Amino acid sequence: MLAVQQLSHSFLNGTEPTQVLAGIDFRVERGEMVALLGSSGSGKSTLLNLMAGLMKPTEGSIRIDGHQIERMSENALAVFRRTHIGFIFQSYELIPHLTVRENVELPLVFQGVKAKARRARAGELLDRVGLSGKTEMFPSQLSGGQQQRVSIARSLVTEPAVVFADEPTGNLDTKTEAEIIDLLIELNETLGITFVIVTHEHEVARRTKRIIQLRDGKLVEPDPAAEPETRRGEGGSP
Numbered sequence: 001m002l003a004v005q006q007l008s009h010s011f012l013n014g015t016e017p018t019q020v021l022a023g024i025d026f027r028v029e030r031g032e033m034v035a036l037l038g039s040s041g042s043g044k045s046t047l048l049n050l051m052a053g054l055m056k057p058t059e060g061s062i063r064i065d066g067h068q069i070e071r072m073s074e075n076a077l078a079v080f081r082r083t084h085i086g087f088i089f090q091s092y093e094l095i096p097h098l099t100v101r102e103n104v105e106l107p108l109v110f111q112g113v114k115a116k117a118r119r120a121r122a123g124e125l126l127d128r129v130g131l132s133g134k135t136e137m138f139p140s141q142l143s144g145g146q147q148q149r150v151s152i153a154r155s156l157v158t159e160p161a162v163v164f165a166d167e168p169t170g171n172l173d174t175k176t177e178a179e180i181i182d183l184l185i186e187l188n189e190t191l192g193i194t195f196v197i198v199t200h201e202h203e204v205a206r207r208t209k210r211i212i213q214l215r216d217g218k219l220v221e222p223d224p225a226a227e228p229e230t231r232r233g234e235g236g237s238p
């Protein structure tokens with residue numbers, strides 16, 4: 001579903017190229033929930049930008065649902081992002097003068113979906129994320145956790161192949177963080193949504209079923225401290 005092959009990336013600082021990702025290889029299958037874990041500067045944002053087609057890699061390829069995105073034109077990529085990729089941001093990125101429902105409907109407006117169908121779909125998703133009573137409110141009237149629920153509903157409204165969540169709990173307290181991760185797990189398990197969650201927090205990563213860990217631009221074996229809950233306690237080799 002998502003296949004990253006031999007991906008490397010360098011930035012030009014003056015005339016000297018600095019390599020920030022080297023030989024990255026992994027696959028994420030449909031319906032998986034994966035954490036992309038790494039400390040600050042390990043290359044997470046660069047990898048996310050490449051996977052979302054916001055930058056072209058120096059080397060290697062990224063395939064999403066069979067589309068090799070580094071070969072696509074800017075116009076084709078813009079359409080591809082709108083139809084195949086959902087985004088959840090640390091700072092929610094909701095539009096303040098639109099209601100909760102209108103924020104969730106917005107990606108469908110860009111797809112030319114009729115008002116009645118948009119409303120129905122947004123309503124259904126807001127129900128799913130536990131906000132059915134808040135649809136006519138504005139983002140500023142909601143708590144941070146509720147705003148992130150709106151942004152989660154919005155990310156799903158186009159039925160994307162994959163949802164990239166960039167530090168989705170970075171602005172939330174520990175209790176709300178756990179609730180948001182619970183919601184993502186539930187959406188993954190009940191609707192089969194494929195999530196790639198970028199985080200520097202072991203606590204977040206260990207709640208997913210699988211961890212991909214970056215260190216200094218390379219993939220490494222996940223830290224034992226970040227072992228997913230489902231695998232802890234199973235012991236090593238006999």
Ligand SMILES: Nc1ncnc2c1ncn2[C@@H]1O[C@H](COP(=O)(O)OP(=O)(O)OP(=O)(O)O)[C@@H](O)[C@H]1O
Nearest residue numbers: 011013020038039040041042043044045046047200
């Ligand atoms: N546009 C750029 N030009 C030059 N170097 C860059 C650029 N963007 C990122 N880097 C460098 O690439 C490395 C990886 O950065 P990146 O932002 O991908 O890390 P990160 O893991 O997302 O960190 P953080 O968690 O702090 O956001 C860093 O050393 C950074 O300084």
